[in-house]
Amino acid sequence: MAKSRYENITILKSSETRKQNFSTMIYPVVEQLLNDIYIITDQSDRLDLLANKYYNDSTLYWIISLANNILDGNLFIQPGTQLCIPNRNRISDIFTELKKINE
Numbered sequence: 001m002a003k004s005r006y007e008n009i010t011i012l013k014s015s016e017t018r019k020q021n022f023s024t025m026i027y028p029v030v031e032q033l034l035n036d037i038y039i040i041t042d043q044s045d046r047l048d049l050l051a052n053k054y055y056n057d058s059t060l061y062w063i064i065s066l067a068n069n070i071l072d073g074n075l076f077i078q079p080g081t082q083l084c085i086p087n088r089n090r091i092s093d094i095f096t097e098l099k100k101i102n103e
Helices: 047-055 056-065 089-101
Strands: 010-015 021-022 036-038 082-085
Touching: 047 056, 047 082, 047 089, 056 082, 056 089
Parallel strands: none
Antiparallel strands: 010 021, 036 082
């Protein structure tokens, strides 16, 4: 499936503290398209669980988050919320765009 979203990110190292940090990452806009999947969430839904269900990879929760403008870092979703699950065929293109804007 997809690669890690951190694969092409620059790692910053402090010579003083010897700590490593990721540089700032800019995410692509993930538009909602007609051929995407649309669901109404229930009590047990979380972004990572939905990513696992639809993509077989829970680490891709951020794609669902971007498509639905959920930017608070919370994996939990209110029951009854309509969500767009981008079609799994778009994942490669989303990663390509992520890499392109962070080069």
